[in-house]
Amino acid sequence: MPGQLSRQEVVEQTGLLPAFPRVIRGILDSLDDDNASTGGLVHLLQQDPVITGRVIALASSAAVSLRPGAAVHSLAGATSMIGLAKVREIVLNVGVAEFARDSQMSSCFWEHSAAVGVAAQELARHSHVSLDYALISGLLHDIGQLWMARFYPAEFHAVHCLVADGSTDIIKAEQEQFGTDHCWVGSVIAESWGLPAGVVAAIRFHHHPGAGQGEKLVSVVHVAEVLANALDLTPRRDNQVTDLSAVACEALGLDWEADMNYLFAKIEARSSHACAVFRQ
Amino acid sequence: MVTRLRCLPFSSIDQGMVLGAPLTVPEQGVVSFVLPAGHELTESNLRQMAVRQAEYACVCEEDSRSDEVREMEWAASEKRLQEIFRLADLSQPALAGLYGAVLRLRKS
Numbered sequence: 001m002p003g004q005l006s007r008q009e010v011v012e013q014t015g016l017l018p019a020f021p022r023v024i025r026g027i028l029d030s031l032d033d034d035n036a037s038t039g040g041l042v043h044l045l046q047q048d049p050v051i052t053g054r055v056i057a058l059a060s061s062a063a064v065s066l067r068p069g070a071a072v073h074s075l076a077g078a079t080s081m082i083g084l085a086k087v088r089e090i091v092l093n094v095g096v097a098e099f100a101r102d103s104q105m106s107s108c109f110w111e112h113s114a115a116v117g118v119a120a121q122e123l124a125r126h127s128h129v130s131l132d133y134a135l136i137s138g139l140l141h142d143i144g145q146l147w148m149a150r151f152y153p154a155e156f157h158a159v160h161c162l163v164a165d166g167s168t169d170i171i172k173a174e175q176e177q178f179g180t181d182h183c184w185v186g187s188v189i190a191e192s193w194g195l196p197a198g199v200v201a202a203i204r205f206h207h208h209p210g211a212g213q214g215e216k217l218v219s220v221v222h223v224a225e226v227l228a229n230a231l232d233l234t235p236r237r238d239n240q241v242t243d244l245s246a247v248a249c250e251a252l253g254l255d256w257e258a259d260m261n262y263l264f265a266k267i268e269a270r271s272s273h274a275c276a277v278f279r280q
Numbered sequence: 281m282v283t284r285l286r287c288l289p290f291s292s293i294d295q296g297m298v299l300g301a302p303l304t305v306p307e308q309g310v311v312s313f314v315l316p317a318g319h320e321l322t323e324s325n326l327r328q329m330a331v332r333q334a335e336y337a338c339v340c341e342e343d344s345r346s347d348e349v350r351e352m353e354w355a356a357s358e359k360r361l362q363e364i365f366r367l368a369d370l371s372q373p374a375l376a377g378l379y380g381a382v383l384r385l386r387k388s
Binding site: 058059081082083085086090166169226227229230231232239240241242243244245246249255256257260261262264265266268269270272273274276 | 285286287288289290291292301306331332333335336337338360361364365366367368372373374375377378379380381382384385388
């Protein structure tokens, strides 16, 4: 029983997790840089040959299907074919998928994260929020749960038993077992990885967006997770909607009486596509 | 003929399917590949979509279900939705609105 977790313990143990891809932080850091270019992305990726290899393989297999012999051999080639924004998005997804593979957490956990990432991107598209920030915040919103499962498996299991029998919600159950919740743990991890403040806030407050001090990314991730559960985007028996912040919906300009069919159907289709990355 | 609009992941798209909404796939950060609603997808279209990393498309499909089967599917969807929302307080407008919006999707 961990009692009250301390920031120091979370940070120290985070050092025992698989290394978080530095390229992800590099990409997020470069988003505000007007001079960010293909050359900059290539330079960043040179530090991570595994991710580079997967990005080139993805672009190449598509090119060969169009014209045999048209294989892509370099990141610059992949970028000229599908564009910088798309390559950046693929790198973020593949980077987290590589981390997921090493983390030994269930594919179900990561598929839920991928679904929230897609939903967050679609909500961000209509809210003037960076799509890359939305994607990475969605992908990592439950990273605190990964930490809990890795270092306190018995307590983590107890939390899920309590939630599964419907006697309490996850935040209360975690408070009981850990003295804090996965949102706080996740935000400490994200901070220790040097992720941007907006992403840290989104992870910290995604269950309580009202405390997010008006950061729109917080509202995006909160509503994205509710949508992922409401739309049953991943085959988890325990998909549940218990709460939805009216303030967050208002911040994003969402009107549930409007026709949401196209938005929802698009999220479902894209989520199904994105989850495949975590099954490879 | 009764039809319905469905968004499908790229892996489920086949040639011969008819687009139910315009398909736009950006290239180099700009929209470069556009096909109109009503267009019947060809093998060449699918290859072009693959190269541009298309993730999904909205297609118009014939709804060949009988009224009885359709009603049964709707009932099953509604039951699952009730299960997902079983702990939600539907007197709250935001939650009730979301519940209604998802239900409308399932019945479309």
